[in-house]
Every structure is written in structure tokens, then in C-alpha cells.
Amino acid sequence: MGGDGIERRLHLAEEIIREAGKLARAYFENRHSLTIETKGAQDFVSRADKETEALIVSRLGLECPQDGILGEEGGRYDSKGHGDAGHSVWVIDPIDGTANFLRGIPFWCISMALVHEGRLELGLIYDPMHDELFAGRRGHGAKRNGQPMRVTGAGDFRQGNIGLGYGHTLPRELHVGAIDALLLKGCEYRRLGSGALGLAYVADGRLDGFYESRLNSWDVLGGLLLVSEAGGRQNDFLANDGLNRGNPVLATTPAFYDPLARLVGLA
Known part of the structure; x- marks a missing residue:
């Protein structure tokens, strides 16, 4: 095409x-x-x-x-x-x-x-x-x-704000652990109830990042393209047949990606 x-x-x-x-x-x-x-x-x-x-x-x-x-x-x-x-x-x-x-x-x-x-x-x-x-x-x-649209460019967790998602089919420890890790860094978080719209907010500089331990492709692919094109970074969601099986999702402003990946166990 x-x-x-x-x-x-x-x-x-x-x-x-x-x-x-x-x-x-x-x-x-x-x-x-x-x-x-x-x-x-x-x-x-x-x-x-x-x-x-x-x-x-x-x-x-x-x-x-x-x-x-x-x-x-x-x-x-x-x-x-x-x-x-x-x-x-x-x-x-x-x-x-x-x-x-x-x-x-x-x-x-x-x-x-x-x-x-x-x-x-x-x-x-x-x-x-x-x-x-x-x-x-x-x-x-x-x-x-x-x-x-552009991502925020933020690099200090103490001024950061990360969107988090949670699905009730997954162990709650994954979600609670992510919250605890962010709070220990002095970072704020939001759980807004729509992963797709959360990713759009990352692309538009309203959030500094978004993480959820597992989502389906229809929840995230539209938003991941937006984050990438707005200058952000994200994990390779389509790896290991993510299109059909789903995967974790992490999308952030560039300076936050590596430290957040370590915090949530994706690095």
C-alpha cells in the first residue's frame, strides 16, 4: 500500500x-x-x-x-x-x-x-x-x-504525573506495586478509566506517561501511534503476537521511559 x-x-x-x-x-x-x-x-x-x-x-x-x-x-x-x-x-x-x-x-x-x-x-x-x-x-x-501535539519533555518524577490502568483479571500486586514505586519517587498518578484516552493525553502533554500491566490491542494501538508521533517512547506492544494476545503497555515522555520501565519490571 x-x-x-x-x-x-x-x-x-x-x-x-x-x-x-x-x-x-x-x-x-x-x-x-x-x-x-x-x-x-x-x-x-x-x-x-x-x-x-x-x-x-x-x-x-x-x-x-x-x-x-x-x-x-x-x-x-x-x-x-x-x-x-x-x-x-x-x-x-x-x-x-x-x-x-x-x-x-x-x-x-x-x-x-x-x-x-x-x-x-x-x-x-x-x-x-x-x-x-x-x-x-x-x-x-x-x-x-x-x-x-507533543509530549511534555518532563524528566523529574517529583513534577511528574503518570496515568495507570488496572484490569481485575490480573494480580492486584502489579498495580499496587506500580503505585507504591511512583509515590516513593514523589510522582503523582491518575487512574482515569480509559487506556486509549490516557495515551492520547500522553501524546498531548497532559500526562507524562501511561502504564498498565496488560491490555488488548484495541485498547492501545491508536494511542501508541499518537505517542510515537508526538515524540514519546513506548514498548514494542506488537511483539510476541501482541495484536491477538495483548501485552503490557508503557508509553512516556522520553526521559521517563527507562526509569519507569525499571520501576514496573519491563527493563
Whole structure:
């Protein structure tokens, strides 16, 4: 796929993610009528997640039938064209931060990423509640509503602020240990409930880093592209089949990466 094909997909994804955001926000404003299903401890899904994903999948299927899709709610969708579904794959999370969404907390987002030949090419995160679109293309920078983004450049833990995530399927000691290590360094932390939006905040200089001991690819790939293009560093999430199996995620302003990797056991 040439550069023109990537650029066309970026513009298409910007259009689709805004359309999906409009639908998801309508569900948010009528969330008390939603039936909630439980996938695990503190892990929820509703019609809003499923219908938002269906919209994205339908639009991508029409416009990019040769591309594969990996979605949080629907799993793998095969390519409808003649291409290999593993050649170019869209990775989508229709609502990241569903627990916030269902409780009426306006901190959730929609995430899309494009992986081409095993390399992350596009990342988009849309926050419909604040009309903020974070979008980037490999080698072309990252922007929020058209304005360039940069990571903070911070290097002193005593002035730092790190986003942390936690999933209830993992040992709590991993999360508690990360909090303790940060506090001992004089560093602040935030647990906001959306890994994707947390990564967008790293790219936009609102947080100095983000760490979670394990996430799925749909939670993080869009945000990792943004952090990279905004001048940050992150671990190789796609290693060891991270696309399908998930991995730890660490993304930070450059000076924080090595010391944080040591603190959380990734170095």
C-alpha cells in the first residue's frame, strides 16, 4: 500500500470515527435505557458498544473491502476483497471506558488503528463529549483537532504525573506495586478509566506517561501511534503476537521511559 492509500484511509477513518462518536454520544445521553451485560469483574458491554462497532465495521467494509478488521466486541472480520486480511488490519474499540460511559462519567472514547504488514500506520482516538479528535500517521506527526501535539519533555518524577490502568483479571500486586514505586519517587498518578484516552493525553502533554500491566490491542494501538508521533517512547506492544494476545503497555515522555520501565519490571 502506497502513501496515497494510507492518507486516503486516514481521512476516511476521521470521517467514520466522528460518525461513530455521534452515535455513541446519543446512547450515552440515553444510557439509562441500555441493557448491560457483564463480561467479567468490572468489565461491561452494552448495545451502545455493539452498535457503534457495527457502524464502524460496516463503513470500513464498504470503503476498504480488502482490509481485515479486529474489533473488541465482534472479534475478527474477514476481508471481503481479494487481499489478505492479515495484510492490512483495522483494530477498533467502539467505546473504551465503558464503565465510565455507563455511569455517566464523560471520560470515554472511540479508538481506531491501522496495522499494515505488521507495522502500525494510523492511530485515531475521538472523545465525543469534548469533540476532540486525536489523529496521527506514521512519519507525519500527530494532531488534536488539526493542531500538532507533543509530549511534555518532563524528566523529574517529583513534577511528574503518570496515568495507570488496572484490569481485575490480573494480580492486584502489579498495580499496587506500580503505585507504591511512583509515590516513593514523589510522582503523582491518575487512574482515569480509559487506556486509549490516557495515551492520547500522553501524546498531548497532559500526562507524562501511561502504564498498565496488560491490555488488548484495541485498547492501545491508536494511542501508541499518537505517542510515537508526538515524540514519546513506548514498548514494542506488537511483539510476541501482541495484536491477538495483548501485552503490557508503557508509553512516556522520553526521559521517563527507562526509569519507569525499571520501576514496573519491563527493563
